[in-house]
Amino acid sequence: xxxxxxxxxxxxxxxxxxxxxxxSPISGHRSVSWYQQTPxxxxxxxxxxxxxxxxxxxxxxxxxxxxxxxxxxxxxxxxTLELGDSALYLCASSYGQGYTGELxxxxxxxxxxx
Amino acid sequence: xxxxTQLDSQVPVFEEAPVELxxxxxxxxxxxxxxxxxxxxxxxxxxxxxxxxxxLVKGINxxxxxxxxxxxxxxxxxxxxxxxxxAEYFCAVSEMNTGFQKLVFxxxxxxxxxP
Numbered sequence: 001x002x003x004x005x006x007x008x009x010x011x012x013x014x015x016x017x018x019x020x021x022x023x024s025p026i027s028g029h030r031s032v033s034w035y036q037q038t039p040x041x042x043x044x045x046x047x048x049x050x051x052x053x054x055x056x057x058x059x060x061x062x063x064x065x066x067x068x069x070x071x072x073x074x075x076x077x078x079x080t081l082e083l084g085d086s087a088l089y090l091c092a093s094s095y096g097q098g099y100t101g102e103l104x105x106x107x108x109x110x111x112x113x114x
Numbered sequence: 115x116x117x118x119t120q121l122d123s124q125v126p127v128f129e130e131a132p133v134e135l136x137x138x139x140x141x142x143x144x145x146x147x148x149x150x151x152x153x154x155x156x157x158x159x160x161x162x163x164x165x166x167x168x169x170l171v172k173g174i175n176x177x178x179x180x181x182x183x184x185x186x187x188x189x190x191x192x193x194x195x196x197x198x199x200x201a202e203y204f205c206a207v208s209e210m211n212t213g214f215q216k217l218v219f220x221x222x223x224x225x226x227x228x229p
Contacts (some may be wrong), residue, residue, distance in 0.1 A: 004157070023180030031215055043204065043219035056216050090157055094215055104216065105150075 002026065006091050006108035012112045018079040022110045023091030025072050028051075031096025032057075032074040033103060034066060037088040047093075049074055050096045086113045116141040116207045120220035127227055129197055134197065135190040135223045137205030145207040147188040149179055152202045161203070164188065177201070200227045 004077040005024040013019050025032050045058040058100035066076040072093075078085055088110050092103035123181065127133045132185045146165050150158040162173025169181040179190045188205060205220040 005195075016169075033215055035219075042221045043206075043217075045216050045218070048215055058216075092158075096215065102160050102163065103158075103217065105159070107155070107157045 004091055004093050004104050006089075006106035006109050009107065010107060010110045010112075012114060013081050013084060014114050015081055017065035017081050018077060019081060019111060020075055020077045021089055021091075021111075023074045023075070023076075023093075023106060025091075025093030026104055029095055029104070030072050031094045032068055032072065033092045033094075034074070034076050035090045035092065036060075037108070038086070039091055043090070046076065081113045083113050086111060116143075116145060116209060116218045117206050117208055118218055118220035120205055120223050122223050123221070124224045127195055127225065129229050130194050132193050133191065133195050133199075133225065135203050135205075135225065137188045137190065137192065137220060139186050139188065139205070139207050141186075141207060141209070144210045146210060147179075148176070148206040148208070149173065149188070149190050149202045150206060150219075152204065152222075153216055154201075158204065161190070191222060195225070195227050197227050197229065199225060201225060 007022045031050045033048040037043045047057045048055050052068045063079045067075045084113040090108045092105045121227050122174050140142050148163045149161040161177050162181045164181045177192050192225045202222045202224050205223050206217040208217050
Protein backbone atom coordinates (compact mmCIF):
# COMPACT_ATOMS: atom_id res chain seq x y z
CA UNK A 1 0.00 0.00 0.00
CA UNK A 2 1.48 3.33 -1.02
CA UNK A 3 2.01 5.88 1.74
CA UNK A 4 1.00 9.51 1.93
CA UNK A 5 2.51 11.42 -0.98
CA UNK A 6 3.25 15.12 -0.82
CA UNK A 7 4.35 17.30 -3.70
CA UNK A 8 6.50 19.22 -4.20
CA UNK A 9 9.06 18.13 -1.62
CA UNK A 10 11.00 21.38 -1.75
CA UNK A 11 10.15 24.81 -3.05
CA UNK A 12 11.42 28.36 -2.81
CA UNK A 13 9.16 31.39 -3.12
CA UNK A 14 9.50 35.10 -2.54
CA UNK A 15 7.46 37.29 -0.24
CA UNK A 16 4.05 38.19 -1.62
CA UNK A 17 3.76 35.14 -3.86
CA UNK A 18 1.33 32.31 -3.29
CA UNK A 19 1.93 28.57 -3.11
CA UNK A 20 -0.14 25.42 -3.49
CA UNK A 21 0.89 22.15 -1.87
CA UNK A 22 -0.60 18.79 -2.73
CA UNK A 23 -1.27 15.68 -0.68
CA SER A 24 -2.41 12.25 -1.83
CA PRO A 25 -3.60 10.14 1.12
CA ILE A 26 -3.30 6.42 1.56
CA SER A 27 -5.89 4.58 -0.52
CA GLY A 28 -9.14 4.27 1.42
CA HIS A 29 -8.35 7.11 3.81
CA ARG A 30 -10.94 9.88 3.77
CA SER A 31 -9.48 12.25 6.35
CA VAL A 32 -6.58 14.55 5.52
CA SER A 33 -4.96 16.89 8.04
CA TRP A 34 -2.27 19.52 7.56
CA TYR A 35 0.37 20.60 10.06
CA GLN A 36 3.03 23.28 9.97
CA GLN A 37 6.40 22.48 11.54
CA THR A 38 8.88 25.25 12.40
CA PRO A 39 11.85 25.34 14.78
CA UNK A 40 10.23 28.10 16.81
CA UNK A 41 6.60 27.00 17.02
CA UNK A 42 6.97 23.26 16.59
CA UNK A 43 4.13 21.27 15.08
CA UNK A 44 0.89 23.18 14.72
CA UNK A 45 -2.45 22.00 13.37
CA UNK A 46 -3.70 23.85 10.31
CA UNK A 47 -6.92 22.08 9.30
CA UNK A 48 -8.58 18.73 8.71
CA UNK A 49 -10.80 17.63 5.85
CA UNK A 50 -13.13 14.67 5.69
CA UNK A 51 -15.24 13.83 2.64
CA UNK A 52 -14.52 17.22 1.08
CA UNK A 53 -15.64 19.14 4.19
CA UNK A 54 -13.42 21.05 6.58
CA UNK A 55 -14.14 19.60 10.01
CA UNK A 56 -11.71 21.61 12.08
CA UNK A 57 -9.36 24.53 11.68
CA UNK A 58 -6.36 25.70 13.67
CA UNK A 59 -5.43 29.20 14.66
CA UNK A 60 -3.91 30.46 11.41
CA UNK A 61 -4.76 33.57 9.37
CA UNK A 62 -7.09 33.41 6.40
CA UNK A 63 -4.11 33.38 4.03
CA UNK A 64 -3.96 29.66 4.77
CA UNK A 65 -6.67 27.69 3.05
CA UNK A 66 -7.28 24.18 1.88
CA UNK A 67 -9.63 21.92 0.06
CA UNK A 68 -10.27 18.26 -0.52
CA UNK A 69 -11.40 16.60 -3.70
CA UNK A 70 -13.80 13.72 -4.20
CA UNK A 71 -10.88 11.27 -4.47
CA UNK A 72 -9.69 12.46 -1.00
CA UNK A 73 -6.64 14.23 -2.40
CA UNK A 74 -6.08 17.55 -0.70
CA UNK A 75 -4.38 20.82 -1.46
CA UNK A 76 -3.43 23.67 0.77
CA UNK A 77 -2.77 27.19 -0.40
CA UNK A 78 -0.90 30.03 1.21
CA UNK A 79 -1.39 33.45 -0.31
CA THR A 80 0.69 36.59 0.13
CA LEU A 81 3.63 34.67 1.53
CA GLU A 82 5.57 36.06 4.48
CA LEU A 83 9.06 35.15 5.66
CA GLY A 84 7.52 33.46 8.70
CA ASP A 85 5.68 31.01 6.47
CA SER A 86 8.97 29.19 5.84
CA ALA A 87 8.33 25.75 7.29
CA LEU A 88 7.88 22.07 6.71
CA TYR A 89 4.24 21.42 5.85
CA LEU A 90 3.13 17.93 6.77
CA CYS A 91 0.06 16.16 5.53
CA ALA A 92 -1.46 13.23 7.41
CA SER A 93 -4.23 10.86 6.47
CA SER A 94 -6.49 8.41 8.29
CA TYR A 95 -9.77 6.60 7.77
CA GLY A 96 -11.44 9.40 9.71
CA GLN A 97 -14.14 7.24 11.24
CA GLY A 98 -13.95 4.89 14.20
CA TYR A 99 -11.12 7.05 15.38
CA THR A 100 -8.08 5.00 16.43
CA GLY A 101 -5.81 7.97 16.75
CA GLU A 102 -3.21 6.92 14.24
CA LEU A 103 -2.31 9.47 11.62
CA UNK A 104 -0.09 8.48 8.71
CA UNK A 105 2.23 11.31 7.75
CA UNK A 106 3.86 12.16 4.47
CA UNK A 107 7.47 13.33 4.24
CA UNK A 108 6.41 16.93 3.96
CA UNK A 109 6.85 19.89 1.66
CA UNK A 110 9.64 22.20 2.72
CA UNK A 111 8.79 25.79 1.84
CA UNK A 112 11.41 28.52 1.94
CA UNK A 113 10.23 32.11 1.59
CA UNK A 114 12.89 34.65 0.60
CA UNK B 115 -7.67 23.31 25.38
CA UNK B 116 -4.83 20.86 25.69
CA UNK B 117 -1.10 21.39 26.07
CA UNK B 118 1.87 19.04 26.09
CA THR B 119 5.20 19.62 27.81
CA GLN B 120 8.37 17.78 26.92
CA LEU B 121 10.87 19.12 29.41
CA ASP B 122 13.97 17.68 27.78
CA SER B 123 14.84 19.22 24.43
CA GLN B 124 17.78 16.87 23.98
CA VAL B 125 18.75 13.58 25.62
CA PRO B 126 22.24 12.15 24.95
CA VAL B 127 22.72 8.48 25.75
CA PHE B 128 25.20 5.72 24.98
CA GLU B 129 24.26 2.73 22.87
CA GLU B 130 22.67 -0.15 24.83
CA ALA B 131 21.83 2.13 27.77
CA PRO B 132 18.21 2.62 28.91
CA VAL B 133 16.40 5.86 28.16
CA GLU B 134 13.30 7.70 29.35
CA LEU B 135 11.76 10.64 27.48
CA UNK B 136 9.38 12.62 29.62
CA UNK B 137 5.97 13.94 28.63
CA UNK B 138 3.38 15.76 30.73
CA UNK B 139 0.06 17.03 29.47
CA UNK B 140 -2.69 19.35 30.56
CA UNK B 141 -6.32 19.04 29.58
CA UNK B 142 -9.75 19.78 31.03
CA UNK B 143 -11.22 16.80 29.17
CA UNK B 144 -10.21 13.20 28.62
CA UNK B 145 -7.55 12.69 25.98
CA UNK B 146 -5.86 10.07 23.91
CA UNK B 147 -2.04 10.00 24.10
CA UNK B 148 0.58 9.29 21.46
CA UNK B 149 4.29 9.17 20.80
CA UNK B 150 5.57 9.83 17.29
CA UNK B 151 9.13 9.64 15.97
CA UNK B 152 10.65 11.75 13.21
CA UNK B 153 13.85 10.71 11.48
CA UNK B 154 15.85 13.37 9.57
CA UNK B 155 14.10 14.65 6.45
CA UNK B 156 11.12 12.40 7.01
CA UNK B 157 7.56 12.68 8.25
CA UNK B 158 6.28 11.42 11.58
CA UNK B 159 5.73 7.75 12.40
CA UNK B 160 3.53 6.48 15.21
CA UNK B 161 5.48 4.66 17.93
CA UNK B 162 2.59 3.90 20.26
CA UNK B 163 -0.74 5.15 21.51
CA UNK B 164 -2.90 5.02 24.61
CA UNK B 165 -6.63 5.02 24.01
CA UNK B 166 -7.92 3.07 27.02
CA UNK B 167 -7.28 -0.06 29.05
CA UNK B 168 -3.87 -1.09 30.37
CA UNK B 169 -1.77 1.91 31.32
CA LEU B 170 1.41 0.23 30.04
CA VAL B 171 1.52 0.46 26.28
CA LYS B 172 4.01 -1.30 24.05
CA GLY B 173 4.96 0.07 20.69
CA ILE B 174 7.28 -0.57 17.79
CA ASN B 175 11.06 -0.87 17.96
CA UNK B 176 11.01 -1.97 21.63
CA UNK B 177 9.54 1.26 23.00
CA UNK B 178 6.91 1.37 25.73
CA UNK B 179 5.12 4.10 27.64
CA UNK B 180 3.11 4.31 30.83
CA UNK B 181 0.05 6.47 31.26
CA UNK B 182 -0.21 8.01 34.72
CA UNK B 183 -3.49 9.85 35.10
CA UNK B 184 -2.79 11.31 38.55
CA UNK B 185 0.49 12.80 37.37
CA UNK B 186 -0.84 13.56 33.87
CA UNK B 187 2.25 11.95 32.40
CA UNK B 188 3.01 9.61 29.52
CA UNK B 189 6.74 8.92 29.64
CA UNK B 190 8.42 6.91 26.88
CA UNK B 191 11.01 4.26 27.74
CA UNK B 192 13.34 1.83 26.05
CA UNK B 193 15.55 -0.59 28.04
CA UNK B 194 18.40 -0.62 25.52
CA UNK B 195 18.83 1.93 22.73
CA UNK B 196 20.52 1.53 19.36
CA UNK B 197 22.32 4.03 17.19
CA UNK B 198 19.35 3.84 14.82
CA UNK B 199 17.07 5.26 17.53
CA UNK B 200 18.68 8.67 17.03
CA ALA B 201 15.73 10.85 16.03
CA GLU B 202 13.27 13.43 17.34
CA TYR B 203 10.42 12.17 19.48
CA PHE B 204 7.10 13.95 19.86
CA CYS B 205 4.45 13.41 22.50
CA ALA B 206 0.93 14.33 21.41
CA VAL B 207 -2.63 14.37 22.71
CA SER B 208 -6.04 14.54 21.14
CA GLU B 209 -9.38 15.20 22.74
CA MET B 210 -11.66 12.20 23.06
CA ASN B 211 -14.97 11.91 21.27
CA THR B 212 -14.71 14.99 19.12
CA GLY B 213 -15.45 13.22 15.85
CA PHE B 214 -12.49 14.84 14.16
CA GLN B 215 -8.76 14.35 14.18
CA LYS B 216 -6.51 16.99 15.71
CA LEU B 217 -3.26 16.37 17.50
CA VAL B 218 -1.60 18.81 19.90
CA PHE B 219 2.13 18.14 19.96
CA UNK B 220 4.88 18.82 22.45
CA UNK B 221 8.02 20.62 21.32
CA UNK B 222 9.93 17.40 20.82
CA UNK B 223 12.92 15.66 22.39
CA UNK B 224 15.99 14.94 20.31
CA UNK B 225 17.46 11.56 21.28
CA UNK B 226 21.18 11.33 20.47
CA UNK B 227 22.62 7.83 20.73
CA UNK B 228 26.39 7.53 20.57
CA PRO B 229 28.63 4.44 20.45
